[in-house]
Amino acid sequence: MLVKDVMKRPVITIGPEATLHEAHRLMWEKGIRHLPVVDARGELVGILTDRDIRLATSNLRENPLPCDAKVYEVMTRPVLTADPLDPVEDAARLMREEKIGCLPVLEGKDLVGILTGIDLLDALIVLTGATRPAGRIEVLLPDRPGELTRLTAFFAEKKINIHSVLTYPVADDRVMNVLRVETLEVRPLAEELRARGFEVVWPPEKPWSR
Amino acid sequence: MVPVVISPRYLAYDFGPDHPFTPRRLEMLKSLLEAYGERPLWVEPEPASREDVLKVHAERFVRRVEAASRGEAGADLVHYGLGTGDTPAFPGMDEAARALAGGTLEAVRLVATGKAPRALQLGGGLHHAQYDRASGFCVYNDLAIAIRWALDEGLRVAYVDVDVHHGDGVQWIFYDEPRVLTLSLHESGRYLFPGTGFVHELGRGPAVGTKLNLPLEPFTEDESWIEAFEMVVPRALEHFRPDLVLVQSGADAHHLDPLADLLLTTRAFRHAFTRLLELAEAHAGGRIAFTLGGGYSLDATPRVWALLYFLVQGKTPPEALPEAWRRHWEAVLGEPLTPTLEDPKPEFTIPRRAEIERRNRRTAERLLVLLRDFSPPGKTGSSGSSR
Numbered sequence: 001m002l003v004k005d006v007m008k009r010p011v012i013t014i015g016p017e018a019t020l021h022e023a024h025r026l027m028w029e030k031g032i033r034h035l036p037v038v039d040a041r042g043e044l045v046g047i048l049t050d051r052d053i054r055l056a057t058s059n060l061r062e063n064p065l066p067c068d069a070k071v072y073e074v075m076t077r078p079v080l081t082a083d084p085l086d087p088v089e090d091a092a093r094l095m096r097e098e099k100i101g102c103l104p105v106l107e108g109k110d111l112v113g114i115l116t117g118i119d120l121l122d123a124l125i126v127l128t129g130a131t132r133p134a135g136r137i138e139v140l141l142p143d144r145p146g147e148l149t150r151l152t153a154f155f156a157e158k159k160i161n162i163h164s165v166l167t168y169p170v171a172d173d174r175v176m177n178v179l180r181v182e183t184l185e186v187r188p189l190a191e192e193l194r195a196r197g198f199e200v201v202w203p204p205e206k207p208w209s210r
Numbered sequence: 211m212v213p214v215v216i217s218p219r220y221l222a223y224d225f226g227p228d229h230p231f232t233p234r235r236l237e238m239l240k241s242l243l244e245a246y247g248e249r250p251l252w253v254e255p256e257p258a259s260r261e262d263v264l265k266v267h268a269e270r271f272v273r274r275v276e277a278a279s280r281g282e283a284g285a286d287l288v289h290y291g292l293g294t295g296d297t298p299a300f301p302g303m304d305e306a307a308r309a310l311a312g313g314t315l316e317a318v319r320l321v322a323t324g325k326a327p328r329a330l331q332l333g334g335g336l337h338h339a340q341y342d343r344a345s346g347f348c349v350y351n352d353l354a355i356a357i358r359w360a361l362d363e364g365l366r367v368a369y370v371d372v373d374v375h376h377g378d379g380v381q382w383i384f385y386d387e388p389r390v391l392t393l394s395l396h397e398s399g400r401y402l403f404p405g406t407g408f409v410h411e412l413g414r415g416p417a418v419g420t421k422l423n424l425p426l427e428p429f430t431e432d433e434s435w436i437e438a439f440e441m442v443v444p445r446a447l448e449h450f451r452p453d454l455v456l457v458q459s460g461a462d463a464h465h466l467d468p469l470a471d472l473l474l475t476t477r478a479f480r481h482a483f484t485r486l487l488e489l490a491e492a493h494a495g496g497r498i499a500f501t502l503g504g505g506y507s508l509d510a511t512p513r514v515w516a517l518l519y520f521l522v523q524g525k526t527p528p529e530a531l532p533e534a535w536r537r538h539w540e541a542v543l544g545e546p547l548t549p550t551l552e553d554p555k556p557e558f559t560i561p562r563r564a565e566i567e568r569r570n571r572r573t574a575e576r577l578l579v580l581l582r583d584f585s586p587p588g589k590t591g592s593s594g595s596s597r
Binding site (some may be wrong): 134136161187203206 | 340
């Protein structure tokens with residue numbers, strides 16, 4: 001999954017000479033929190049967030065800026081950006097490390113999109129959800145070669161399509177595998193997997209129905 | 211007397227000896243009713259026509275079902291959900307699926323035309339079948355076919371689905387149709403097939419607010435299930451004011467079911483069926499039809515549906531199971547069966563019980579809040595709180 005697959009476009013921008021009042025109104029009308037600042041030549045020169053405006057104009061600070069202060073007085077620069085071909089996880093890591101809410105996406109010098117925390121949440125929903133009818137099964141595998149193949153071969157043998165696989169490391173050198181499989185019969189499959197020595201976390205056994 | 215729709219053709223809907231959706235469930239149910247000495251008005255339906263099916267399903271899909279039905283192995287069948295582990299192709303599957311759809315059509319027609327106050331279809335309920343895809347044991351969506359017929363007659367239909375799996379096929383087929391209310395109670399798609407049926411799935415365009423879902427926690431028991439049912443179902447039906455109610459009465463939310471994780475007993479089913487009959491009386495002129503659905507415990511499923519039969523007929527359900535019937539089927543199945551129609555009081559040890567109840571209550575509350583936000587006051591075709 002690449003940045004270009006999840007970024008939003010076209011990008012709503014503002015000029016450096018615009019006032020904070022104009023910037024605030026634009027954010028309010030469009031329901032957005034981040035405005036890349038683009039100069040007359042179309043070049044990205046800064047980034048302005050709703051938080052920047054609130055903090056700059058707050059009565060709680062000593063010399064609050066007036067509403068007609070210019071965007072360039074408040075914007076952050078230089079701007080951290082992403083490339084459309086960056087993997088989503090790289091963009092997520094950068095945003096997390098720098099504690100920032102968005103990355104303008106540049107192709108060369110052209111602003112071609114914007115990636116925000118919300119877009120990353122959308123990506124998470126796609127990665128974990130079902131877009132086709134499917135059941136869920138969770139299996140803990142030892143972290144060594146061939147284990148995932150053993151698991152997927154089991155489903156191939158049953159002629160059951162695997163809709164998605166999400167894996168993540170857990171303690172003790174093991175990997176959690178969350179599979180979305182196109183079948184209603186997850187419970188009987190879980191029992192068979194257990195009988196073959198797999199550690200199935202979901203669905204659990206139901207001791208009372210034996 | 212309430213007509214009971216059934217056909218020997220239903221028994222041909224058979225995916226093979228090891229498949230859970232076995233016609234044995236119907237054999238057990240019919241023989242149980244006969245062992246009780248019941249002589250209802252049996253109605254044998256005509257199969258649904260190809261034209262009926264095409265009002266709901268894509269022709270390219272129907273052509274694949276017909277080919278698979280003739281035993282032709284097409285390379286692309288799997289793209290239509292056919293020939294998979296869940297829904298294997300078998301000779302005659304087109305005719306068998308149309309026979310089931312014909313029964314649900316007949317039940318809805320009997321009720322809609324006033325020939326019967328209510329009707330019970332002893333089969334069908336294939337709620338996973340999609341517009342262009344078989345799914346989860348379901349080839350043709352008999353419920354959607356019957357609802358489409360009722361729509362064409364100018365009726366508004368409320369569809370209530372108590373199967374443990376989300377009624378996804380019916381929901382998606384009518385996702386932008388404001389004259390169809392779908393209301394599904396099921397184990398959360400976070401855990402169970404088909405992975406959908408969350409509270410935020412509310413319908414599209416003019417139909418927003420007419421597709422309702424109550425996704426419940428695994429290991430939900432009677433009390434919490436009934437509480438969620440009562441929080442949502444009565445007000446939804448009251449607000450929507452359907453001309454007709456169609457119920458998918460899947461029995462797989464029962465605690466003995468091998469494919470799912472809810473822990474209901476016959477008590478919850480009895481509550482739901484009784485209340486749906488009352489609510490249809492109050493808000494739909496009494497017009498209500500029931501189909502069967504999922505239900506894969508051969509002990510629990512015939513009992514849940516026999517209970518449904520007695521309640522629909524307005525009779526008091528007997529307590530014991532007929533001795534001879536039970537002995538016969540114990541011998542056939544090689545396992546003991548519960549000797550009473552209703553379950554004995556179960557004793558589960560559920561460490562998370564309080565948490566499960568709290569989460570289910572919150573889910574129902576979230577649905578009601580969403581409905582209030584999405585339902586403009588006085589707008590017909592939307593349902594939910596009228597506050």
